[in-house]
Amino acid sequence: MTSSPAVRVRRLHKRYGRRVALAGIDLDVAYGEVVALLGPNGAGKTSTVEILEGHRGRDGGEVTVLGVDPARVGRSGRAAREWRSGIGVVLQEATDLGELTVGEAVRHFARYFPAPRDPSEVIEVVGLTDRTRSRVRALSGGQRRRLDVALGLVGDPRLLFLDEPTTGFDPMARRAFWDLVRTLADAGTTIVLTTHYLDEAEQLADRVVVLAGGRVVADDPPAVLAGRAGHQVVVRWSGGERRTDDPAAVIAELTRRHGGPVPGLTVTAPGLEDVYLDLIEGRP
Amino acid sequence: MTTSHRTGHPSALLLGLHRGRLELKVFFREWDAVAFTFALPVVILALLGSIVSGVYPESDVTAAQYLAPSMVAAGVASATFVNLGAGIAGDRDDGTLRRLRGTPMPPAAYVLGKTVQTTVVAAAETVLLLAVGALLFELRPPTDPARWLTFGWVFLLGATACSLLGIAVSGVIGSARSAGAVTQLPYLVLAFVSGIYVTPIGALPQPLLVLGSIFPLKWMAQGFRSAMLPDTILPAEAVADWEHGRTALVLAAWCIGGLLLCLSTFRWHGRRHR
Numbered sequence: 001m002t003s004s005p006a007v008r009v010r011r012l013h014k015r016y017g018r019r020v021a022l023a024g025i026d027l028d029v030a031y032g033e034v035v036a037l038l039g040p041n042g043a044g045k046t047s048t049v050e051i052l053e054g055h056r057g058r059d060g061g062e063v064t065v066l067g068v069d070p071a072r073v074g075r076s077g078r079a080a081r082e083w084r085s086g087i088g089v090v091l092q093e094a095t096d097l098g099e100l101t102v103g104e105a106v107r108h109f110a111r112y113f114p115a116p117r118d119p120s121e122v123i124e125v126v127g128l129t130d131r132t133r134s135r136v137r138a139l140s141g142g143q144r145r146r147l148d149v150a151l152g153l154v155g156d157p158r159l160l161f162l163d164e165p166t167t168g169f170d171p172m173a174r175r176a177f178w179d180l181v182r183t184l185a186d187a188g189t190t191i192v193l194t195t196h197y198l199d200e201a202e203q204l205a206d207r208v209v210v211l212a213g214g215r216v217v218a219d220d221p222p223a224v225l226a227g228r229a230g231h232q233v234v235v236r237w238s239g240g241e242r243r244t245d246d247p248a249a250v251i252a253e254l255t256r257r258h259g260g261p262v263p264g265l266t267v268t269a270p271g272l273e274d275v276y277l278d279l280i281e282g283r284p
Numbered sequence: 285m286t287t288s289h290r291t292g293h294p295s296a297l298l299l300g301l302h303r304g305r306l307e308l309k310v311f312f313r314e315w316d317a318v319a320f321t322f323a324l325p326v327v328i329l330a331l332l333g334s335i336v337s338g339v340y341p342e343s344d345v346t347a348a349q350y351l352a353p354s355m356v357a358a359g360v361a362s363a364t365f366v367n368l369g370a371g372i373a374g375d376r377d378d379g380t381l382r383r384l385r386g387t388p389m390p391p392a393a394y395v396l397g398k399t400v401q402t403t404v405v406a407a408a409e410t411v412l413l414l415a416v417g418a419l420l421f422e423l424r425p426p427t428d429p430a431r432w433l434t435f436g437w438v439f440l441l442g443a444t445a446c447s448l449l450g451i452a453v454s455g456v457i458g459s460a461r462s463a464g465a466v467t468q469l470p471y472l473v474l475a476f477v478s479g480i481y482v483t484p485i486g487a488l489p490q491p492l493l494v495l496g497s498i499f500p501l502k503w504m505a506q507g508f509r510s511a512m513l514p515d516t517i518l519p520a521e522a523v524a525d526w527e528h529g530r531t532a533l534v535l536a537a538w539c540i541g542g543l544l545l546c547l548s549t550f551r552w553h554g555r556r557h558r
Contacts, residue, residue: 055385081293081388089386094379099313100306108306112389114293155387 004067006031006159006190007052013060014047014214021047023214024061031158034181034191036205038198040280043211045194049161052192053089066159085113088157090148092164097147098137102128105136106150113155126150126180142173149180153189160184162193166200178203198276202226212280226272234274238264299393304400311401321367322409325359326416328481333421336483343516347483350520352417353512354480357505359413360439361446363406366471368398368450370463377460399447406443423512431511434528438507441535445500448542455549478502484520493522500538503531 007029014022022044029035037045050056051063054070063069066086074080097105106123110116123129126146131139136147145165152160162181166174181204185191195201201208202222210218210225218225232243235250244250247267254262312318332355333348340350375381384394417423426432450467457466477496479485485506488496496502509517510526518524 053386076390076392078293081390084386084388085293087386089383091379091383091386094383096375096378096380096383098378099310104306104309108302109387111294111299111302112387114388151383152386 004064005029006033006066007192008064009048009052009061010063011061012048012051012058012063014044014051014056015059021214022051022058025211025214025216027209027216027219029159029190029192031190032188033206034185034193034204035207035209036201037192037194037209037211038196038201038276039211040196043280044214045196045211046163048211049163049192049194053087053161054083085115085155086158088152088155088160090145090152090160090162090165092167094148098135100136101133102136102139102147102150103132105147106154109151110154115156116154117156119154122150122154125153125183127176140173142169142177145169145177146180149184153184157189159190159192162191164194164196166195166197174200198273202272210276210279217279218275222272225275228275232270234268234270236264236266236268237262243270293388296390296392296396299389300396301400303389303393303397304404307397307401308404311405317367321363321405322412325355325362325409326412328358329355329413329416330420332481333417340484340517340520342519343514345513345517346421348421349417349423350483350509350513350517351481352413352421352423353508354478354483354485354505355417356410356413356508356512357442357478357501358475358480359409360406360443360504361471361475361501363409364402364443364446365450365453366467367405368402368447369453369457369467370460371398371401372451372454373457373463374460376454395451398451402447402450403443406439410439426511435508435511438504438511438531438535441532441539442500442504442507445535445538445542446504448539448546449500452542452545452549455546474499474501478505479522480505484517486520486522488522497534500535503534507531507535 005028007027009025009027012022012025012027013020025044025048027035027048037048039045047056051058052065052070054065054073057071063071066083068079068083070083073083100108102123103119106119110119120129120132123132126149128143128146128150131143136144139147149162149165152162165181166177169177178200181191181193185204193201193204206221208218208220208222208225209216218228220228232245233247235242235244235247235254237254242250251262251265251267254265329351333351336347336351338347339345340347381394414423414425418425426435453467453470454463457463474496475481477488477492478499478501479488479493479496480501482488485493506521506526507528509521510528518526
């Protein structure tokens with residue numbers, strides 16, 4: 001059972017009216033892997049994840065999640081519940097459960113699953129033990145998202161979806177949340193993460209899948225992706241910038257032109273960000 | 285951690301009861317919602333009951349006593365129709381339904397949980413209104429078990445019909461913020477044309493009476509009056525008969541109609557989706 005991938009997607013198509021949202025996506029996620037779906041708003045990240053979660057239909061292609069086609073699983077019935085028990089979904093921007101305490105919410109959601117994890121252990125994993133008796137509406141934004149993760153984890157899922165988990169976080173909360181995701185990954189949880197933050201994908205993912213205009217434009221480990229920039233470096237000065245294989249020649253030419261030191265001169269190796277911007281803007 | 289996926293899933297019935305308990309806990313922690321649902325009928329009964337005066341001819345029923353059972357019907361409608369319409373719209377807005385969709389909880393458990401919540405709230409509202417009627421206006425509860433039986437089936441059919449209509453109307457509500465307007469306005473108009481605030485109902489103009497007779501509230505109120513008031517009050521009714529058969533028929537028809545409406549309008553997600 002575990003020899004097949006957790007997620008397998010081939011030629012996935014989705015249209016909204018005449019607008020093509022997904023134009024043939026291929027995606028594989030192995031068990032134990034952390035995969036980031038990265039892309040600008042409207043790239044198709046959310047559509048893809050909602051199709052994988054079984055909350056949205058598709059117009060073409062093959063999808064299996066935990067060995068099952070989500071479009072065929074239905075809403076109720078034994079097979080649907082069996083399949084859903086293996087999946088944890090962490091929503092973005094939910095504001096429900098406000099009047100319950102953290103403990104009440106997690107304990108209640110544990111009841112939905114055939115073999116849940118211990119609620120107090122899950123609360124500890126997400127670092128909310130000292131807020132167990134607090135009302136959910138009294139939590140900070142970061143704590144609230146930790147609770148969302150706890151509710152996604154309490155069913156002991158084999159596959160966890162995190163939809164733009166750190167949007168709106170301050171830098172401290174983001175770092176702390178990344179540590180939480182690393183803890184989950186180290187424990188062997190398969191994670192599909194959507195984000196439009198490059199550093200988040202680089203920090204957390206084993207593999208980064210870049211979506212743009214409904215297509216996969218890259219699918220590589222972060223290091224390989226950054227390496228795509230090749231040997232070119234960027235020479236910047238107050239008057240402009242140039243990409244080159246031979247920075248010495250460029251600087252020599254600039255020095256000649258300025259008749260002395262070049263103002264604001266820097267030489268940088270392009271990082272993941274340059275590669276990413278090139279990818280989503282369709283530059284070579 | 286290897287978990288056996290052969291272990292059983294909890295039953296929809298059990299989860300529904302747990303959800304009902306959770307919904308009640310949440311309901312009673314939101315004081316504005318509690319006040320909204322409970323206080324309105326109680327305040328109106330206390331105020332109107334103090335304003336109206338007089339005893340109906342050929343009976344010992346006061347105008348205030350006549351109002352009380354009608355207000356119980358209005359209270360049940362408030363606890364079911366208004367409460368569910370706004371509650372489900374809120375669940376759709378704040379992500380409750382989206383979150384539940386991602387879990388193996390069967391949808392029937394959600395519906396059952398709402399049913400448990402509204403039934404308990406409607407029953408509490410009924411007891412509260414009857415207590416206010418007894419304390420302020422010397423409304424005497426019936427001693428004849430047959431009348432309690434009438435009270436029981438009217439409550440059951442009326443609460444079911446209004447609950448289903450509340451679920452149906454939640455599908456029309458755009459967002460939780462507009463829920464108040466979409467549920468409260470029809471509720472107040474309906475209460476008026478159903479003769480809830482008018483004593484006796486026979487004083488209502490004929491066109492309004494006809495309009496009110498289409499909807500379940502008028503019949504629920506009439507059914508409660510038939511259980512709580514002596515038959516000597518019948519001349520004050522629109523028709524000098526309790527019309528139990530007709531009441532059961534209209535309420536049952538609304539249960540079926542409400543169910544069909546629910547099935548065609550219910551949405552798991554908000555308008556923004558899709």
